[in-house]
Amino acid sequence: MRLHRRTFLQAAAIVLGASRSIADEAPRALLQNVGSPQDLETPLSWFDRLLTPTDVFFVRSHFGPPSLDLGRKLNIGGLVKTPLSLDADELRNRFAHVTTTAVLQCAGNGRRFHQPRVPGVQWGHGAMGQATFTGVRLRDVLAAAGPSNDGAFVHIGGADLPPKPTVPAFRRSIPRARAMDPSTLVAWAMNGESLTLAHGAPLRLIVPGWAGDHWVKWLTHVSLEREEAPGFYMQIAYRYPIHPVAPGAAVKPDDMRSLTTFPVKAVIARPADGGTLPAGTQEIAGCAFSGEAPLGKVEVSTDRGVTWHVAVLEGEGGVGRWQIWKHRFDARPGSASAVVRATDTKGNTQPETAAWNPSGYFYNAWHSVSWAVS
Numbered sequence: 001m002r003l004h005r006r007t008f009l010q011a012a013a014i015v016l017g018a019s020r021s022i023a024d025e026a027p028r029a030l031l032q033n034v035g036s037p038q039d040l041e042t043p044l045s046w047f048d049r050l051l052t053p054t055d056v057f058f059v060r061s062h063f064g065p066p067s068l069d070l071g072r073k074l075n076i077g078g079l080v081k082t083p084l085s086l087d088a089d090e091l092r093n094r095f096a097h098v099t100t101t102a103v104l105q106c107a108g109n110g111r112r113f114h115q116p117r118v119p120g121v122q123w124g125h126g127a128m129g130q131a132t133f134t135g136v137r138l139r140d141v142l143a144a145a146g147p148s149n150d151g152a153f154v155h156i157g158g159a160d161l162p163p164k165p166t167v168p169a170f171r172r173s174i175p176r177a178r179a180m181d182p183s184t185l186v187a188w189a190m191n192g193e194s195l196t197l198a199h200g201a202p203l204r205l206i207v208p209g210w211a212g213d214h215w216v217k218w219l220t221h222v223s224l225e226r227e228e229a230p231g232f233y234m235q236i237a238y239r240y241p242i243h244p245v246a247p248g249a250a251v252k253p254d255d256m257r258s259l260t261t262f263p264v265k266a267v268i269a270r271p272a273d274g275g276t277l278p279a280g281t282q283e284i285a286g287c288a289f290s291g292e293a294p295l296g297k298v299e300v301s302t303d304r305g306v307t308w309h310v311a312v313l314e315g316e317g318g319v320g321r322w323q324i325w326k327h328r329f330d331a332r333p334g335s336a337s338a339v340v341r342a343t344d345t346k347g348n349t350q351p352e353t354a355a356w357n358p359s360g361y362f363y364n365a366w367h368s369v370s371w372a373v374s
């Protein structure tokens with residue numbers, strides 16, 4: 001049946017009207033930090049829920065996405081008996097499916113707060129999110145190719161190209177043990193739907209607990225090799241000092257190693273910093289996680305760090321998985337504030353001041369907000 005144009009417009013208006021009337025929705029827009037390529041940040045107010053909706057999930061890419069090619073092959077090669085070339089359908093048909101919930105966080109998340117200032121995308125807290133990812137285990141795929149014992153690193157590449165040949169391509173590698181970890185996936189779905197182009201369609205790597213630079217999008221190859229991948233994105237970028245450094249100090253290349261897990265962190269999603277709430281019971285909420293161990297506890301102080309209260313946790317714990325924390329207290333007219341810190345089950349605690357490092361990675365200082373009480 002063909003709808004008359006008018007009937008169609010009316011129907012569309014009803015649909016739009018209905019979606020607009022949803023109260024209390026946080027602004028459904030990403031915050032753009034630079035024009036090109038895409039570096040889009042999730043507003044803090046989304047971090048009071050277990051899953052970050054895909055349309056407000058942060059986006060980071062060095063060169064912008066390649067064309068959408070749903071039939072793109074993933075080539076598995078290097079030190080293997082039988083190199084494979086499989087598209088997403090073939091992976092789906094051949095290997096067991098796994099769905100996992102994990103935090104995807106850019107190593108540069110929070111870079112803006114490091115003192116002294118560090119060059120790079122000036123992310124606030126929103127270069128992170130949590131989603132469910134569905135795919136197959138990388139170890140199953142490698143096993144099917146017959147990995148040689150000589151292969152110590154898995155090199156990973158995607159279809160996105162640098163803007164000119166003199167700019168290095170985005171090439172990463174992870175140690176064999178991390179590739180063989182059952183949580184490392186080649187995924188085609190995020191939050192129950194096919195990956196969007198921005199998030200890596202048709203296939204991307206999922207490395208729970210490890211910083212986002214390992215989560216290669218638009219996968220084209222996975223190759224077993226003897227050494228860590230060469231090139232700018234392994235040997236220069238995404239490296240962290242092996243010893244603590246004084247803020248602003250230079251670090252010798254030999255004293256840096258590739259990033260792996262992200263440290264423990266909690267952020268406050270609400271109330272918003274600088275807002276106003278009526279006097280009475282205030283609920284403070286946010287998310288907390290660690291890439292090194294399951295979350296242990298989250299503590300909140302509403303008296304600027306004099307006393308701390310253990311917050312209530314929601315959601316399932318796990319390495320590299322966030323839980324929602326909540327704390328209520330009674331606020332009198334005037335002003336109120338909250339500061340939060342998380343501790344994981346290995347005893348790692350969020351520091352009051354984040355460890356400065358030359359690239360401004362892994363900012364995880366105690367997070368605080370203050371607001372007016374009317």
Ligand SMILES: Nc1nc2c(c(=O)[nH]1)N[C@H]1C(S)=C(S)[C@@H](COP(=O)(O)O)O[C@H]1N2
Nearest residue numbers: 058059060061062106158199212215216217
């Ligand atoms: N092929 C490719 N994969 C990539 C990148 C990239 O530039 N190219 N950026 C990485 C970085 S630095 C991050 S933080 C995550 C961001 O993933 P998202 O855009 O899905 O949030 O993708 C990673 N995978």
Ligand SMILES: [Mo]
Nearest residue numbers: 106107212213
């Ligand atoms: Mo990143």
